[in-house]
Amino acid sequence: MTLELKALDIDSSLSLEEARKRTDQEIIRPRVYQKIQNFFASMADGAISPILRLKINKSLCNLKCSHCCEEPYMERDLIARTGNADPRRQMELEDYADLSRQADEYGLFRFVLTGGEALLDRNLEGLIEVLDSKKHLIILDTNGWHFDDKKARWFAEMGGYKAQISLDSFIEEEHDQFRNRKGSYKRAMRSIWAAKNAGLELLLSTCIIKDRVFSEEFDQFLKFCHEHDVPLYVTLAKPVGSARDHDEWVCSKSDVDKLKELEDKYNVFTHMTPSYGMPGRCITVKGINTVNHDGEIIPCPYMDLSIGNVTEMPLADILDRGMQNKWLGPYRDECIIGERPEFIKFHNNSVEKHLSKSPLLPVPYEDGFALVNDI
Amino acid sequence: MSSSTNDFFDNFGRLIPVNGETVFNQVSHRYYQIFSKPRELSDQIKLYRQEGWLESIQHEDLMIFRLNKLLSDIELSPLKGLLRGARFPFYLPSNLGLAQDIGVVASQILFPKLKHSFEKKYEDFHFKASLQGQISLEFETKPVNDSGHDLLQRFLGENKKLIGWIFPEALTEYSLDSQFKAYQRIINSDTSFYVSLGGIHDVSSALLASPDMLTNSKSYPPVLCLGGVAHSDPRYFFNFKSHGSHLEFWGMPRALTKDYPEQVSEQWSGVISIFTPIDF
Numbered sequence: 001m002t003l004e005l006k007a008l009d010i011d012s013s014l015s016l017e018e019a020r021k022r023t024d025q026e027i028i029r030p031r032v033y034q035k036i037q038n039f040f041a042s043m044a045d046g047a048i049s050p051i052l053r054l055k056i057n058k059s060l061c062n063l064k065c066s067h068c069c070e071e072p073y074m075e076r077d078l079i080a081r082t083g084n085a086d087p088r089r090q091m092e093l094e095d096y097a098d099l100s101r102q103a104d105e106y107g108l109f110r111f112v113l114t115g116g117e118a119l120l121d122r123n124l125e126g127l128i129e130v131l132d133s134k135k136h137l138i139i140l141d142t143n144g145w146h147f148d149d150k151k152a153r154w155f156a157e158m159g160g161y162k163a164q165i166s167l168d169s170f171i172e173e174e175h176d177q178f179r180n181r182k183g184s185y186k187r188a189m190r191s192i193w194a195a196k197n198a199g200l201e202l203l204l205s206t207c208i209i210k211d212r213v214f215s216e217e218f219d220q221f222l223k224f225c226h227e228h229d230v231p232l233y234v235t236l237a238k239p240v241g242s243a244r245d246h247d248e249w250v251c252s253k254s255d256v257d258k259l260k261e262l263e264d265k266y267n268v269f270t271h272m273t274p275s276y277g278m279p280g281r282c283i284t285v286k287g288i289n290t291v292n293h294d295g296e297i298i299p300c301p302y303m304d305l306s307i308g309n310v311t312e313m314p315l316a317d318i319l320d321r322g323m324q325n326k327w328l329g330p331y332r333d334e335c336i337i338g339e340r341p342e343f344i345k346f347h348n349n350s351v352e353k354h355l356s357k358s359p360l361l362p363v364p365y366e367d368g369f370a371l372v373n374d375i
Numbered sequence: 376m377s378s379s380t381n382d383f384f385d386n387f388g389r390l391i392p393v394n395g396e397t398v399f400n401q402v403s404h405r406y407y408q409i410f411s412k413p414r415e416l417s418d419q420i421k422l423y424r425q426e427g428w429l430e431s432i433q434h435e436d437l438m439i440f441r442l443n444k445l446l447s448d449i450e451l452s453p454l455k456g457l458l459r460g461a462r463f464p465f466y467l468p469s470n471l472g473l474a475q476d477i478g479v480v481a482s483q484i485l486f487p488k489l490k491h492s493f494e495k496k497y498e499d500f501h502f503k504a505s506l507q508g509q510i511s512l513e514f515e516t517k518p519v520n521d522s523g524h525d526l527l528q529r530f531l532g533e534n535k536k537l538i539g540w541i542f543p544e545a546l547t548e549y550s551l552d553s554q555f556k557a558y559q560r561i562i563n564s565d566t567s568f569y570v571s572l573g574g575i576h577d578v579s580s581a582l583l584a585s586p587d588m589l590t591n592s593k594s595y596p597p598v599l600c601l602g603g604v605a606h607s608d609p610r611y612f613f614n615f616k617s618h619g620s621h622l623e624f625w626g627m628p629r630a631l632t633k634d635y636p637e638q639v640s641e642q643w644s645g646v647i648s649i650f651t652p653i654d655f
Contacts, residue, residue, distance in 0.1 A: 044508050044610040046630030260619025280618050323632045330640040
């Protein structure tokens with residue numbers, strides 16, 4: 001918890017909204033509340049409490065977006081490239097149950113379900129059950145195509161906490177063009193009201209490419225979110241996935257700085273925005289880790305390099321190993337995969353080298369991060 | 376100490392680490408750096424008068440003269456290698472109650488002044504001070520013994536005015552403990568001025584005169600660690616940092632993990648201050 005220095009009339013402690021959410025958890029999910037309290041009490045000793053972002057169902061998706069960093073993980077892409085399905089052992093419900101147990105022991109309290117499109121997973125109900133919505137906040141990433149009132153009510157009744165709906169342009173034609181599917185915009189907009197009607201926490205997420213933050217479209221988008229009290233989560237286009245050959249999409253520091261300026265005026269934030277009393281910083285390992293559908297843990301949503309497989313070694317050891325990596329653990333302000341040329345080069349060279357031997361991502365630990373000096 | 380001491384600094388005024396000091400890179404890649412641009416000392420000092428810290432233009436002129444004299448003294452000293460790095464002037468008056476408890480001075484005098492000054496100059500941006508965790512600044516923040524900052528505090532307690540220069544890139548990529556070790560290495564020299572690790576007073580004052588110190592649209596500046604002051608809970612440290620074009624002060628944990636309580640970050644930089652009393 002951050003204490004504000006009253007004399008300055010500053011406002012960087014828990015916002016009213018953050019405090020409300022935390023109070024809600026004390027009542028609805030006491031175990032989650034307890035873990036949050038424990039984390040803030042042990043933060044000074046180096047404790048971390050990252051989100052685990054679960055890429056489920058071989059990243060199956062109903063859309064094919066222009067800037068998707070997930071495409072190389074999808075079965076359809078693998079088959080198109082090699083003619084074969086993913087041969088790796090996939091995470092089963094019992095693996096997720098064990099992950100939930102380990103996460104709870106470690107003190108983690110947030111799972112994000114993502115894909116592709118998580119709602120396409122026929123085992124989603126069973127997955128939410130084994131993850132245990134009393135012990136963890138279950139957050140759903142969706143493109144909104146299938147997230148109507150009925151589905152939103154179902155998710156809420158399953159104990160779902162929040163819906164994160166992606167909308168990549170406030171201009172309908174542009175969004176549909178990005179998504180390569182007409183009607184995507186209308187479905188996404190519909191899902192906003194569905195989430196609200198179901199009483200779910202809600203945010204919109206959007207991906208920005210270079211200079212979009214300065215555009216009239218983005219300004220209108222911000223005003224819409226402000227008017228309807230919807231937080232806007234912004235991701236930066238990264239030179240990975242479908243965008244690996246689109247360096248021109250990569251944001252500059254001036255894009256990022258503009259976003260930081262807008263944080264004071266609108267409810268807009270990135271993964272590096274100060275929140276819940278912590279400064280803005282790179283979130284590798286300590287902020288968000290992706291768990292691939294084969295159990296590989298990737299220390300950032302936008303990287304393709306693993307720090308270990310949770311079906312082969314304990315989650316705590318993997319996170320500890322990640323924190324000891326020079327790139328991933330120590331404090332730094334910038335987004336290394338979005339902004340740091342030296343890291344982007346290491347990352348993309350590792351991926352390229354790996355893909356010359358295997359069509360499967362992510363790059364295993366031994367062929368990527370293990371080659372960088374530990375601290 | 377002989378002039379060969381200059382070899383201890385690299386071409387950017389960073390103290391070259393030696394065995395026993397923990398640093399992120401032995402030779403800094405300089406990814407994080409203070410944006411180098413021409414700054415007029417008179418423009419910087421003028422801000423003190425605008426903020427009511429200096430009474431007259433005559434005082435400005437005298438201060439500029441003395442600050443330049445201090446630079447000449449550094450040039451003639453074993454620490455002249457510091458001058459190859461970024462530097463910013465500071466002034467601490469004697470009539471503002473700056474000798475009180477450091478936390479009280481910070482939250483009631485220095486930060487409000489810095490906030491007013493910074494946000495007046497940059498309307499779209501903020502200065503914020505935040506403490507991560509259940510800690511307070513007031514009556515819990517002390518100068519670190521033998522960091523030179525204890526001496527700075529003593530001078531303030533004797534009602535002396537101080538002027539000086541901070542060198543924010545002198546200890547880039549050093550862990551906090553190693554900043555202290557490195558400082559001990561460079562004070563073994565006979566100088567006509569005083570040397571310390573940076574603290575809240577000197578760095579706040581330098582930011583008042585140079586509010587654009589950490590503003591850099593092209594690259595990331597370092598996080599300025601204030602090794603001259605410490606919280607009563609040794610797991611925390613204080614720093615100034617930018618968040619985009621915003622300016623922020625943080626009290627934050629120093630540990631990397633439970634097993635690595637002493638973090639070494641590429642972005643953290645220890646500040647060296649050089650100061651001397653001045654009479655008006």
